[in-house]
Amino acid sequence: MAAHLSYGRVNLNILREAARKELREFLDKCAGSKAIVWDEYLTGPFGLIAQYSLLKEHEVEKMFTLKSGRLPSADVKNIIFFVRPRLELMDIIAENVFSEDKHHSSRDFHILFVPRRSMLCEQRLKEQGVLGSFINIDEYILDLIPYDGDLLSMEYESAFRECYLENDQTSLYHTAKGLMTLQALYGTIPQIYGKGDCARHVANMMLRMKREFAGTQNQILPVFDTLLLLDRNVDLLTPLATQLTYEGLIDEIYGINNGYVKLPPEKFAQKKQGEASKDLPTEPKKLQLNSAEELYAEIRDKNFNAVGAALSKKAKIISAAFEERHNAKTVGEIKQFVSQLPHMQAARSSLANHTSIAELIKDITTSEAFFDNLTVEQEFMTGVDTDKVNTYIEDCIAQKDPLIKILRLVCMQSVCNNGLKQKVLDYYKREILQTYGYEHILTLNNLEKGGLLKPQTSSRNNYPTIRKTLKLWMEDANEQNPNDISYVYSGYAPLSIRLTQVLARPGWRSIEEVLKMLPGPHFEERQQLPSGLHKKRQQGENRTTLVFFLGGVTYAEIAALRFLSQMEDSGMEYIIATTKLVNGTTWIKSLMDRPESQTP
């Protein structure tokens, strides 16, 4: 079921199992048949922890989406609300409970707060006069959700916005708590590095929480050697760039949500063998994407330009395998062939799916628009004419291309130029407001507050220095057989990953100057291990680093870290954790403000 979580260097299935156990325990606390009322946002993340079958085993008979008004009728003993601790949700729950009482009186109510209960919410329920109606009010501590064998995410959408725009560090508290849970299961992490204000804050909280739990000495042999905490605002550039890995492009174009992607169905319709393709399906095709699928694990982190070759190679292997049947002479051989058949058929359908996806993506990546856009991005990243109004952006605005695309480009130019000249900035802003509407002034304000967009101050542009020192641009990026992480953006090596790479070797001391140019402090902390838990490392055994991106990480960055893990001489394995899996579009969107208009 979730076997792919346990294949990696760190068995993340332990975390999943711990989460499942806790869920079962809570469900058993509410004896009898139950219906769950879901905060819709939670269904995705929960799907990664427990399928419906688990819920069913514990007498969950119905599931509803939380919405105001009356609860749907269901002949169950318990109604359980699974919600995030948000005030607006409390009001809906109160409404549900009120309208309920008149019809049934025998149903028991429970609330499960995810990831943490909140006094504020309970107070709200109390004010609404329904707090007493709940038999159980509990919390389900689900901070870090395992997405893959090396990937954890909190799926906390608004983390970046809250931290940098609203000075609300709730997400960081959850992060610190999540890291404590992780340490409880995988041992104390002896070394903590970090860069950025949020990183510092999280590290401080972790160290304090450790003191608070001083009594319960963790006796688990540490699995992680190092924790690296990175603020997203240390590297604002990377998420703005278009990802060029296979998985990155799927996310850019179709959006991957909780490990699933929805694709236009046409491409997949005729693939079904034997069936007449008379009815084209109208429902989007939903596919799960993770390392459980062998082929996907193989190609997802490749540059898209290398995917075609990989697919055709795979196609050959599979058809060769099917050809084997002609060589199978004896009964034993045939039997063996047949036993492999399900696996081969799965491989074939996986191949068919990914060939279709690759075709869909190719249609877009070969388009002129995509090419032009990429060219401009690369010009910015290499520092070409970043101080002038860019004609391509101008044209895109005139053509009314999607606003987010424009914002990504403008922000990118600003970041690569360490701010735009006031004149240039104002020009872009006016163009955007006139073309897309004045209400976006709030969004523009947000982007400025978040540092993505800024006027150039007197200090000189230090981006070129950073680029050169960290080798952010590699002229001859090899997309087919990469030898450097820059392949994930066909030339641009993500800054965040360079920092990670340098930390491992030769160490941050070599780049003090650059670190000072990037926002926020950098630091190192050590956590004492109880004697006897010091690892005796085998010769040649890799070290394991947990890299935590505060404010989001892209699939291309993940690909780059996986690439580093696989490099033979790196001596380091990376596990990735983040507040949210993002791409430029979702990230910018989370920073947009959209007043509800009341146009007459």
Place this chain on the structure above:
Amino acid sequence: MAFITANWNPLGEAFYRKTELYEMCWNLRDGLRDSLVAAAPYGGPIALLREPLRRSPSSRPQLEIYSASGVGIASFPWKSGPVVQLGWTVSDELLCIQEDGSVLIYDLFGSFKRHFSMGQEVVQTQVLEAKVFHSPYGTGVAIVTGSSRFTLATNIDDLKLRRLPEVPGLQGKPSCWVVLTQDRQTKVLLSNGLDLYIVDNTSCTAVVPPGLSPQAGSVVHMSVSFSYKYLALFTDSGHLWTGTSNLQEKLSEVDTKKTTTPRQMVWCRRPKSQQPSVVLMWDRLLLVAGVCNDTIQFPLEDPCVLIGELDGVRIISSTNQELLQEVPLVCQDIFKIASMAPGALLLEAHREYEKLSQKADEYLREIKEQSMLGEAVKQCVEAAGHEYDTNTQKSLMRAASFGKCFLTDFSPDQFVSTCRELRVLNSVRESSVGLPLTHAQFKQMTVQVLIDRLVYRQFYPLAIEICRYLKIPDYQGVSRVLKHWASCKVQQKDLSDEAIARAVCVKVGDSPGVSYSDIAARAYECGRTELAIKLLDFEARSGEQVPLLLKMKRSQLALSKAVESGDTDLVYTVVSYLKNEMNRGDFFMTLRNQPVALSLYRQFCKLQEQETLKDLYNQDDDHQELANYYVTASYKEKRLESRLSLLQSAVDEYNKAKNEFAAKATEDEMRLLRFQRKLDDEKGAGLLGLSLQTTQVRSDAVSIMWAEPEHFQATMEALLALGLHKQAEQLYRDFRVPDKRYWWLKLKSLAEKEEWEELEKFSKSKKSPIGYLAFVEVCMKCNNKYEAKKYVSKVTPEQKVKAHLAVSDLEGAADAAIERRNEAEMGAVLSRCSASDRLVIDRLNRARAGAAKK
């Protein structure tokens, strides 16, 4: 040593022995006569109240509390009403049941804790007799009143009074009664004349003990065993009936030949005992009666008190204290004269070995021949556990250790743990500590409870030493002791806050699991707020500090601690508390000093209290945010006037914030709104509502675009669509629209309306800032190839090929490409050629070949 059996008394198969525990430390002038005495089991404390029913106010009786060894703990004059019964709870609290039904609770040190009443009606009817009993629910109290009714409280910590049904024919108090706990039910068994009754919650049932001889007479005394399993009944004819307490089975009936009612009757048995027996006490005689018809009789010189224990009976007199118990089987085996049990032989072997006698080897060989050496060691270890005398313990343990040397794979666990436990037991048995626990009691009680009891008696150093010695994890051990110590320390009135805080900090340090906030809470309860605050400072978990600080009304401090914890929910909690506590001005000022709290509160207001948000920004002179606030508000406004006035406020604030751009942009927005309105009024153009109509939902895969209100671009488009070119022109100039964009707009608009002439005119109005390829492409988009071709010639050389291709003019494209000698372009043209375009292909190929040569 040889006389170890000297105090053994046979009773049937078993032996009973009386071991002296203490010479009592107390000095009682009048002995135990005329006193109400209560002593708790498990070596608990002893409470003594002389002449409890004396009513003269001039000479008050003295209530005294002693340890089991008679060390005085507390003594104070009894000022309340007459006391009927004293008793101890499981947690060493003293219950004083008064005649009027009120029960006063004191702690071990004689300080009053609380009181409760056994019912209002009791004040009138008075308590005739009362009993304190222990059940799985806790400590209970049972009384019988002057109106011959029983009232029970099964757990005094969760007081629920139960009045039992009336007993037929009962006048005054019954001749005797006991409380039974069976099947989770508490009942009373009582004797009235010749009848026995069981009274439970609902009914009163007459019962007859099985096999009680009819001539035995009426029951005058009864006793239930420590475990509530067995019952003993004594009749006025001197018969002692024993059986199970459910009255289903009879064990024995013994004729004691005593017709006087005993003063006390207590069960004396041990787990796995060979024979259950009962100890009866008269003024001058102590009698042990078992299953067999034999009895053991001890003379008594002094009035005594019997205390039933798990594995024996303690006998307390005014001078000393003894333990009467059945000799454990293993001790019998070892010490019985001429015993050949392996343990006995091993003990003998070791004794010879110490004498350097070769007989040691003979004994050892004898055991080994029967392969009983392991058994022998076990016996010695087990017996040592049962012995009270340290010398006996030592010789047994030495013998065991000696035997162990000759065994190869023998687990030392039991030996080691018994050694440890004996050391602990010996230290708490010390007269100065006074906990005369047997090994069996200790096991039953668990070391945790022992430590609690030591802590409760304030033997902190000993408790810590035991924790360390037994290697109990800090959490359950040392830390717990320190916590109690600290809670006690903060109550010392003679020390300054400073001194106490320092002392606590030095001792407790950061011992795991000691909660400074608990200690602080204790200090606060004792009215020492300052000390509590000092102590809270040591608390590592900021989250824990907050509730107490709020309780102590140190809200500012609470807020900063909450912020420190990083737990935003906690911050919210304090903030909402402050909001209710303080006036608005102070509240805002407080927040101002706590930026994190302020931001959180802003977040809260954004969702819940927009108006407050405005006030907050105002107070902080945060003009930028204030302006944003007005902008947001303006979109919620339906009426144009109010919308404009909100936008004007935004402009003002943006200006104050020195955000010129935003001010200007907002002014533009207002200008646009006015312009739209003016046009609506003049032309009925419907521009104000127009934004929604022109909303385009892009099917673009990369992103979606939202509906745009107040839309400049849409306005322009609409103007052009409506043919209001003059107005469009005006907007274009007023709003400084870049030429490029204006040209795109106009181009698209004209093409869409298929005003081709107008378009051509427009194209010639001046040099196109967007080039002419755009014209070609837009015309093609509108499916007008004819018009498109018009513009091909005007396209710049670089875009020529593209333009020709756009109108599918392959030849033209080929010409252009060849002219430009551009290989890539030639390739592009080629890729568009089909087989029928032979001529073009050939030309291109030739040109390419020519280019290649050069």
